[in-house]
Amino acid sequence: MLDLVFELIAPLxxxxxDAxxxxxxxxxxGLxxxxxxxxxxxxxxxxxxxxxxxxxxxxxAAFTAVRCFGRLEPPLSSAVALHKDPGERRYGPVLGAFVATACADWAGWPDAVVAVPPTRSARLRRGYDHTRPLARVVAARLGAPEATLLLAHERSDQRGLGRQQRQMNTRGAFSVAPGARVPARVLLVDDVMTTGATLDAAAAALLDAGAREVRAAVVARA
Ligand SMILES: [Zn+2]
Ligand SMILES: [Zn+2]
Structure with missing residues (x-):
């Protein structure tokens, strides 16, 4: 019902x-x-x-491989940005399918698919955890369970930071939920990769908690 109202006030x-x-x-x-x-x-x-x-x-890096569906240029970058609008849920399934396409040959590899969680403040701003819909689609397509293993700690905004600054800023950015059982092979899913510092920090937390190998797949690479 809410989705229907949303479609009426903001048609897809x-x-x-903008068509x-x-x-x-x-x-x-095609672009x-x-x-x-x-x-x-x-x-x-x-x-x-x-x-x-x-x-x-x-x-x-703590991860062994990354797949990116495409480059963060229009129109893909616009779709990624629209997906982050508060309440917007129509882009998730499509962007998730893009990620799944990029790593389709990894089907059967992951024991779990894990979304890179946004910080608490980002989640509050958007009203939901925007990476989980992507992880759910990837998990379904690759035949693996989706798991929420990571906790994100507050970190300052990454925009405008260089590679080294990003690495410093993301150190300790994630931890594994207390009591969580971490499987051996984990596939991380995120929307955008810039320097890889965020994926690195997330993968490091999973390895620390018992994962043996972590790979990552994203919609777009900046
Ligand atoms: Zn168009
Ligand atoms: Zn390389």
Missing amino acids: RCAGC LGAVLCEACW VERTDPASACPRCGEPLNAGRRHACPCRN
């Missing part, structure tokens, strides 16, 4: 061009810069340019 529009009826219309869908895992760094997910050296920024 394309994140790219009515879909999260992304066919024309805008999404998708990342081909076959030509991306397996560790950090960055698209590799032939002939150019790649100094992987995530070579020491």
